[in-house]
Amino acid sequence: MTVLITGGTGTTGSRVAAALRERDVPVRVASRRPMDGQVRFEWADPGTHAAALDRVCAVYLVAPVGVADPAPLVAPFLDRAREGGVRRVVLLSSSAVPEGAPVLGELHQMVRAGVPEPTVLRPSWFMQNFLGDHPHARSARADGEIVTATGSGRVAFVDAGDIAAVAAHALADEKPHVGEYVLTGPEALSYADAAAVLTDVIGRPVRHRAVNVAELAGRFVAAGYPADFAAVLAALDEGIARGAEDRTTSAVQDVTGRPPRSFREVVGT
Template identity: 60%
Template sequence: MPDVLVLGATGTTGSRVLAGLRERGVKTRAATRKPVEPGQIRFDWTDRSSHADAVRDVRAVYLVAPIGVAEPLSLVEPFVADARTAGVRRVVLLSSSAVTEDTPGLGALQRLVRTEMPEWTVLRPSWFMQNFTGEHLVAQGVRAGEIVTATGDARVAFVDAADIAAVAVRALTDGEPHNTDHVVTGPETLSYAETAEIIARHTGRPVRHRTVTPDEFAERLRNDGLPAEYAAMLAALDEYIERGAEDRVTQTVERVTGTPARSFRTFVKEEIR
């Protein structure tokens, strides 16, 4: 019988949460839209019939909201109701440091798990270090030599997805429920210009940061194929950073896991070639 259902099990944090749980010997169920490996189960936010099999005999859920949906409550609320009916007691929600319960759209999910689940945790991580690798627009900018944002010279405490996952694993498995939100950051704040300088120094290739207006940034995102509402939300988050809201460091990773958070310079050294 699986103890924990991991939604988004092939994603940036979900895959790491899944691995961390299995390292601890926790029985897991990996949910994904397109299962291709043994142990994976089909899960589709828009197909409620897939929810019952996902939550059957599960004690806790790692919940990642549907990607690219600016107003996800109508999809997530029925799932949470199905989970409670099936006997799930604990939900750990991946949210964002920029989101509170009062934030339109994503904020409603924080209120939902707090009020509807007997045991809950909201993870509010800062921006991922992994955005600088893979296919993220920032990573594409790194490879092209120019990172474009609407953040100005404001600073962010970029955080490693592995550190987020480590906090999630504790929240899912600790005997006592956390019943709180955790703002999860890396150990220092950096501007995008500083991240570009660190990457350029490490790789020997030129990388710079160029700032644009939020409207210009939203247009870039739309041109990259994102829905207009979601592009506007992401541009607003850059504007939120530009106002200084992410210029903060917390000790959550070390306090919850006992291990210090990974630094951006270490991440670049080990992950960017």
């Protein structure tokens, strides 16, 4: 069995590949700029799809990044996958996106209709958004602040490693995981709470600065996001402010047999 990992060098894809290799599952990593055994893959270039899917029976599907309507790019890929005998597709979506909703929600329906053993992962916001080169992390380091339109709304941030662990089970377990999992960390935190933890971890003050949705969208555009995609991202913060993400689930433990990692544990390592 070979598993194709789209977005294979990204935050979750690289971790999914590592988790599968630990289970001795053959992995093919797809990348726009392949290195060392990876396969070239471009969503907008169907000519790259055949080689990526050759002798593959399962796919970890990360939708095209920064695209407000990914369905036209993903549909021909799923058609080719089905024709080639792919049985399992594990789609990375979002806890904020129900089936049929704009951007990723349409892909839920496509995956369910396209393969015999579909799994939709709907993780909460990544803890890794506060690390590395993410805008939140850069802003916390440079300006001592995190800027959102979430108000006092809370999010059960989830570790990308926990997402990958669930994905590895869904891709490689003998029994299929047909359906969807809403993946969260163990506690819901406001961005002010998260800033307080970062203050403790990095030893410098970090605060949360609340802005309105229009201002946040403008910040995303200034950071290089297309305007339509920036508007979609900013609108998600409005949902958080209303309490849409103020929940936890047991899905990580149910699938992996261990509890999800805490926010302090992840950002403090």
